[in-house]
Amino acid sequence: MSDLADMAQGKIEMHAAASLGHRQPEGPKATGACLWCAEPLPPGTRWCGAECRDGWEREKRLREIARGGQ
Numbered sequence: 001m002s003d004l005a006d007m008a009q010g011k012i013e014m015h016a017a018a019s020l021g022h023r024q025p026e027g028p029k030a031t032g033a034c035l036w037c038a039e040p041l042p043p044g045t046r047w048c049g050a051e052c053r054d055g056w057e058r059e060k061r062l063r064e065i066a067r068g069g070q
């Protein structure tokens with residue numbers, strides 16, 4: 001049992017380290033285009049503005065709810 005607990009703990013720590021390394025809590029990578037309206041963007045930019053980011057975040061939240069999250 002303790003082995004399983006250790007493995008789980010290791011996984012959690014790896015995950016925490018990964019998210020600390022990248023300051024992008026939302027997860028998606030910049031693709032060179034707006035993630036919401038596909039407008040071409042400079043490298044490292046994920047949305048062309050707050051409206052697109054809000055739309056994207058709203059859809060993400062709806063998808064999480066549909067998947068059974070809260």
Ligand SMILES: [Zn+2]
Pocket residue numbers: 034035036037038039047048049052
């Ligand atoms: Zn956009």
